[in-house]
Amino acid sequence: MAAVGDRRDADEDEVRRFLTGLARGTAGALLFALPMLMTMEMWFLGLYINQSRLLLLCILNLPLLVLLARRIGFETVHTFSQALRDALTAYGLGIAVSAAILLLFGILNDQVTASNVVTKIALQSVPASIGALLGRSQLGQHSDAQDEEDGEYSGETGYLHELFMMMVGALFLSLNVAPTEEMILIAYKVTPYHVLALCLLSIAVMHGFVYALHFKGSHELREGQQWWHSLIRFTLPGYVIAIVISIYTLWTFERLDHTSLSQILNAAVILGVPASIGAASARLIL
Incomplete structure (x- = not known):
């Protein structure tokens, strides 16, 4: 029974740490991407930017996030699958935060086509997703016992x-x-x-x-x-x-x-x- 209880406590602690990482990631996406979310040129780019170039930027952003997650993921990362999970999570946070802020600012309300909406969100989601992972590094407590134990932030x-x-x-x-x-x-x-x-x-x-x-x-x-x-x-x-x-x-x-x-x-x-x-x-x- 003690072993089951220890395992349950460990699972709860892992969930807590991951949820804390999500909160930090959301805060990081807002903190680092808000200047771009409030920049008029970024709004207008969504109307005329070359679609293939934007697609290339979005595709290249994913492996960049994977490599970045191995350093500063939402929790301690040991395997490629964990890094990929954190990268996809950061991308999802970037999309969600970008869509929410642009919607609240009224930027998406008058778009003629759904393509314009998707393009504007996709454009903003790249810096927002990077900011989501940076939030783990800059808003987290680097002295967490687990981080020290795992050797993260060793420099x-x-x-x-x-x-x-x-x-x-x-x-x-x-x-x-x-x-x-x-x-x-x-x-x-x-x-x-x-x-x-x-x-x-x-x-x-x-x-x-x-x-x-x-x-x-x-x-x-x-x-x-x-x-x-x-x-x-x-x-x-x-x-x-x-x-x-x-x-x-x-x-x-x-x-x-x-x-x-x-x-x-x-x-x-x-x-x-x-x-x-x-x-x-x-x-x-x-």
């Missing part, structure tokens, strides 16, 4: 995992500003000197965030390690990732169509500023 990550987390951070923050008209306006106004200065500033900020400014969660150079080692190994690859993500998000939102190569590079570097900050921040908080 020890492999090189490829670090690059992946930088990609997530770059994607999430770039989604906030890529749809705006200001990105294209700035790209037309800047000179090559501005572009070069922005590149150097982005790299300096990335390196400073992670190594120089001693933020909570920042990385320290190993004893005897030269400063340029981390610059070449992490900061510069992270900046390249931020630029690639910037180009992809601008392409997805049709900001690069019918533009010259120089304007594409300008827009990528400009969007690379918030994307690089997002990449650096991801190394700190995830």
Whole structure:
């Protein structure tokens, strides 16, 4: 009987932890996606965005969520099936939160076709689903006994995992500003000197965030390690990732169509500023 009681208590504790994770995920989706849910350009994108590009973004978002869930799922994740479950849960939360907020704001009330409604919700669900998983990391208690026991949040990550987390951070923050008209306006106004200065500033900020400014969660150079080692190994690859993500998000939102190569590079570097900050921040908080 004692064994049955212990098993029942363990099941109840697992359910409680999962429900707590759902609540944190909902809060995270609201916290991280609300700026985009209240951005007019994101509403209008639902009317004319290329359907195949949006579908590709939604498809790519699922494996990204699976990999992210292995780090910060709704509960401690040990297997691929658990990570997939948490990823689908986060996607579902992103869809539900996006639909509810857009409906409450009256954005979906005057849509002519069901396709417009689905497109607007799908577009917003991508950042909302990422925010749902980020809520587990940022709104949870990292000192939970179970988390400590399982070694989660130990801060020890492999090189490829670090690059992946930088990609997530770059994607999430770039989604906030890529749809705006200001990105294209700035790209037309800047000179090559501005572009070069922005590149150097982005790299300096990335390196400073992670190594120089001693933020909570920042990385320290190993004893005897030269400063340029981390610059070449992490900061510069992270900046390249931020630029690639910037180009992809601008392409997805049709900001690069019918533009010259120089304007594409300008827009990528400009969007690379918030994307690089997002990449650096991801190394700190995830």
